[in-house]
Amino acid sequence: MSKNNNTSKIEKSLKRRYLKENIFKASGYASIGIAFMFLVVLLADIGIKAMPAFIQTQIELKLDLSYESLQLNPESSVAEIKKVDFRQVIRKALRKQFPDVKKRKEKKQLYSLISSGAEYQLRDMVLENKELIGNEHSFNLYADDDVDALIKGTINRKLAQSERRVKDFKISLIEVLEKNNQVSKKFNWTFFSSGDSREPELAGIKGAIMGSIYTILVTLMLSFPVAVAAAIYLEEFAPKNRMIDFIEININNLAAVPSIVFGLLGLAVFINFFSLPRSAPIVGGIVLSLMTLPTIIIASRSAIKAVPPSLREAALGLGASKMQTVFHHVFPAALPGILTGTIIGMAQALGETAPLLMIGMVAFIVDIPQTIVDPATVLPIQVFLWADSPERGFLEKTSAAILVLIGFLIIMNALAIYLRKKFEKKW
């Protein structure tokens, strides 16, 4: 009797319970959907804005590099070539193509078709291949950022003259060049091969990428051994006493400290006290490793904790010392977890700006850093600096730099997943 009663009760509640489950499932789907939608919108927005940054407008000009016009002779040294006024060479070619442009103001417009960095581009090409000197050659020179924007369509030609940056006269010049097929759109290698610049058409991300790599390397070299050693000691060797409890609490607290505090610490200790150079990846790396230490320690400890005790007991039972047990059995088994924690810590460090603000890495640096003591900046700071620049061309560069940063993060996370899959053991 009572049994029957229970069954009917259960049957009655069944529908309600299924409904609850379905509602829960649906809300789960909805949250994933919303999160995914935000991500797609964000990435699509950045991606669309970034696209023009990967294309560069170049203008082909026939330049007279004869010995007379460069005032050189076949025996000229590198230093003499460096002194040549290549800007005049370019301007002469422009005047030759547009002989009707006579007024001073119009000439200024004409010269501004070509980027102000083109003279150095030309100089570097000539220095690389000295055989160019003596003849007339066609060169693809960087177009000015306004011309670039017009060709890409970022500036609308159809707007009234007063509402656009490029005036009618300049457009008429560009149209002549277009008719002669002198304007071409190329993949923007400069963006990946040069350092920062104040001209959008010359600005590149390589300096920031190298800065990020050096900084992350220093962070990894410092934080990985220290954090893993600390985690192993705390999990396997440390006695249970108040002192160790105190240390544990502190490590957990450290993980919650705002990152700017580490920057202040870095400024006070490493720059002011140890007088390390400002803006250098070494200081950035040390500061970021302080920040990532607790993350790696906590992740490593839980990885070590997850190794089954039977493994340790078996090793000890067969006569291994404590140290042999740890380094031969526990550590390899915990390695995938430790690596995942480390890479997540590194990814966090890669995107960090606040602590680097204090140690002078928010700086304009053109030269690509060669060592960890050279002044450098990092990817997220480059994004910040470009976002704050008045020139319109930096808008697309900003988005492109964000894409590069996201690319790095994806690579690091993929590496974490790969390492975990490769070394993971199931028991």
Added chain:
Amino acid sequence: MKNLKTLIAIAALTTSLTALSAGRDYISVVGSSTVYPFATVVAEKFGKSTDFKTPKIESTGTGGGMKLFCKSIDINTADMTNASRRMKSSEFKMCQENGVKGIVEVLIGYDGIVVANDIKSHTFALTRKDLFLALAKEVPSEKDGELIVNPNKTWHDVRAELPNVKIEVLGPPPTSGTRDAFVELAMEGGCKQFPWIKSTKKKDKTKYKSICHTIREDGAYIEAGENDNLIIQKLQKNPDALGIFGFSFLDQNSDLVKGAAIDGSAPEFESIADGSYPVSRPLYFYVKKAHVGKIPGMSEFLEEFTSHKAMGEEGYLIDKGLIPLDEEKYQKVFSDVKNLSNLSL
């Protein structure tokens, strides 16, 4: 074991690095984010056209730059600092006390602060008094000596000739030098046109400052962060709003936004240069004399920065939105730099 080894490695690294950093071979510049866009252009040109390394320019803000600059005479401290206002006497004293004795002051030009809105929207012709009445927290009532909480909701309330749109101004936060300059030049400029407020200045300077310098907090003035590009984007979305930012951003975005005339003078290159546009400020940089000759390229960099082709009337800095000095002032700056004349305040 591992721990110990790392520690030793760090210690060894530190000692070797300290030795390394002593021989710095690039110029280090700190300071104002307003001067940053100009200093960086010169630095880049300098790096590309000479065999010296490109100077490193940090954007630390004027005050932060002064602190770093005046810290000591040590070769590892900054060689120059940019400033969007003149060095204060307190900062000069700090420098002197820390042994930074020889300082060269270089006035590079002017920067205008503009009030602008969307190009398709109303055209504003404002006065400094309008700006004060629209943006101050408390404004004078009809009775002399009495202040009331700012009742103005629309520009029409401020002055009958102005368009009837809600007062909504996007501007920089208090940490910004642009904000300081705007408050000092525009707000205070309008504020002291009330005779009784002007007379308070002598009696009670703090009160005078709090009347003239306090911006309203009821939502009419919106702090939009330090990023001027963001303000311009927001202006396009909201045609009724006005934005406050530097002239170089107006110059670069003249197809999107237009500047309001202030006291009858439009924010144009010529009017800022001749001083008729009232909201403009001088830009400086300061040089540590003791480092000239020790850091390679210092005197050459100074020469490039103060050359005619950089900050002269047709210089490349002018293309970037800097307002040039008149010939007389330029000659003085030029000779000051040539002789490395000491600054005295």
